[in-house]
Amino acid sequence: MADPKGFLTTPRQEWPRRPVEERARDWDEVYVPGALLPIISKQADRCMDCGIPFCHDACPLGNLIPEWNDLVSREDWRAAADRLHATNNFPEFTGRLCPAPCEAGCVLAINQPAVTIKNVECAIADRAWEEGFAPPKPPERLSGKTVAVIGSGPTGLAAAQQLTRAGHTVAVYERDDRPGGLMRYGIPAFKMEKHHLERRLEQMRAEGTKFRTSTAVGRDIGADELRTRYDAVVLATGATAWRELPVPGRELTGIHQAMEYLPLANRVREGDLETSPLSAAGKHVVIVGGGDTGADCLGTAVREGAASVTQLDIYALPEAERDEDTEPWPTYPMRIYRLSAAHEEARDLRTAPVAHADARLFAASTLRFDGDAQGRVCSLHLVEVDARRHPVEGTGRTLPADLVLLALGFSGPDREDGLVDQLGLEMEPRGTIRRDSGFATNVPGVFAAGDAARGQSLIVWAIAEGRAVAAAVDRHLTGSARLPAPIGPYDRPMAV
Template sequence: MADPKGFLTTPREEWPRRPVAERVRDWNEVYVPGALLPIVGAQAGRCMDCGVPFCHEACPLGNLIPEWNDLVSREDWRAAAERLHATNNFPEFTGRLCPAPCEAGCVLAINQPAVTIKNVECAIADRAWEEGFAPPVPPDRLSGRTVAVVGSGPTGLAAAQQLTRAGHTVAVYERDDRIGGLMRYGIPEFKMEKRHLERRVEQMRAEGTRFRTSTTVGRDVDAAELRTRYDAVVIATGATAWRELPVPGRELCGVHQAMEYLPLANRVCEGDLDSSPLSAAGRRVVIVGGGDTGADCLGTAVREGAASVTQLDIYRRPGTERDEDAEPWPTYPRLYRLSAAHEEARDLRTAPVAEADARLFAASTLRFTGDGEGRVRALCLVEVDSARRPVQGTERTLPADLVLLALGFSGPDPGDGLVARLGLAMEPRGTIARGPDFATNVPGVFAAGDAARGQSLIVWAIAEGRAVAAAVDRFLIDAPSRLPAPIGPYDRPMTA
């Protein structure tokens, strides 16, 4: 504990964002470059080095948060990077994309603003790259065993890196033309610039991991044949089966899934397209869904120059303070949070019908209506109560030229043939069934990440990747694994 009074004398200060008017004109990350390092040492000094650090339990990776907070406050960046990478393969990803359940579990958060754990994590990761503290770690010798990892999202990449470093020969199969999965084409550039992803992929290549892009297992490569070619297979395809909205007018042109829209904008940033075929430029956009994917659509539509953008959230507007009865500390509370995209929508007044930012809360879609050419022109909604029942007399209509459905995902896509060809057993909710060792009903085939857990956070995805790697390693060497296993397949976030 570098500063015993730090939590009393130093107020919480977060990484400042660039002015809205500036950042919406480009696709760069929203934060002020270089503004984190000058403040992060004092912020790390607010950590109380608790006797029972609940931030450990709130984080499925078990990040050693008090240790690296102390090291940062002492400016020992090399040691801080070592402690951070001991539990997290990709801290620059989580430092930018994770909603930080660790901060909700911070003991200081019982009655004060939590330590800025996420910002400290990001600062360590970035400093590690700048100072050369994150070199490739190739294995000392090879085991002679081979593993195929299907999917290159955070789970697949974490599993592949762990298994490669353990000495196994690993090939990662990705159906898209670039590595990264959801982080590549689902996460907008303004949330995480893809240079961070490219840097990790190059590190993994230098360690010996092999990548096979533009290859759909189940279509381009026979899934059953893949199992015979490798000693083990890890299914980490994510939950790509999006949830639908079965209401009248869904078939109208202009109603699209969020994951049809976001990848096109990312491809423009990659230089593959001059402009998106689904660009929001000049259009009245309505986003159905109040989660992070909806916010990503919001920020993207703003940058594309939408005439207006409104986001519908079926839940009632939460409060700004934790409800100690319903969501006691250290659980992750549902609060009114202003993401960068919502801040932009508020300042630019993209949705005049909304109260504060672009969101309409307690709103449920009834139907879409179109013009004579089959194009969507309006969305009819109704207010709902806490049980999601329509409130009589609250129907209203919003003009809409582009509707984006951001309703989440249920499990792996059954249409690619992977699950059927391998003969994998499924859970009733649409995810891959697995046992306590992450193994499926098919010998030598393991499942991890959103494909088996269901839609979750990036920090859980990386934890799953690390844990399944330990299970696969045990299977391959027929002995206890030296790889860490931070979670089990049935572990879940803390709830009341």
């Protein structure tokens, strides 16, 4: 604890965002380059080094937050990077993409703004790359065991890196043409530029991990062949089976899933396409779904030059402060008003004058879509709902809609490739892969981790799952527990 009075004398200061008018014209990250490091040491001073740091329990990775806060406050960046990487393979990902449940569990947050844990984490990770504190760590010797990891999202990458560093020969299979999963084609570049991902992939290749892209297991290579070729298989395919909206007019042209829309926009940034075939340019866009994926669609549509963008959220307008009765500290408050960078842009640019100031319509439920003579969607009919999601009489309204994006979440792994059926995997009623307390499925030598088994979750939970399943696979292959396992398959976030 470098400054015992830091939490009393230093106010919270976050990484400043670039002006809306500037950043909405490009696809670079929304934050002011270089503006984090000058403020972060003082922000780390605000950490109280609590006797019982609830930020540890709030973070499934068990990040050693007070330790690296203290090291940053003393500007010992190498030691801070070592402590951070001891529990997190990819802190530059979580520092940009995680909603920071650790900050919700910060003891200071009981009556003051929390420590800027997420910003400190990001600063350490970026400084580690700048100073060469994150070199490849190839194993000293090989075990002679082979592992196939199916899926290259945060769970698959974390599992692969841990197993490679333990000495196993690991190949990651990815059905897309580039590794990265949703971090590659689902997360827009203005939230995380892809060079952060490329840098980690190069580190992993240097350590010995192999990547097999454009290979859908179950279609391009049979599941049985993979089991024969490898000593263990890790299923980290994610939860990519999207939820539908079964209302009249759903069949109209111009209504698409968010994960049909976002990958095309990302492919334009990768140079694969000149323009997206689903571009929002000049269109009235309505996004159905109030979560992070919907916000990603919002920011993307703004940058593509949409005529208007409105986001529908079936929940009521949240309060500015947490409800201590239903979501007390140190749990993560789900229903609290948050203004993402995309919502800030929509507010300042007035993309949806008929909606709330940040382009969201709260307590809004879609009734039906109407189309034109060519079968294209042209409007969306909605109604206000009460707390039980029952329609409120007299609140119906119509929005113009040339492009409708459904961002309603995901139910489990996609089964179109045939992997689940070829392996004969047992499934949970909610559509996820069933596993035991050791992450093992009903098929010998096959393990499941991440959203495919847990269900849709946060990136920090995905990385924790990857590290934990790697420990389970290593124990299966060697008979001993050598790798850390931060969580079990049945662990869940803190709740009342």
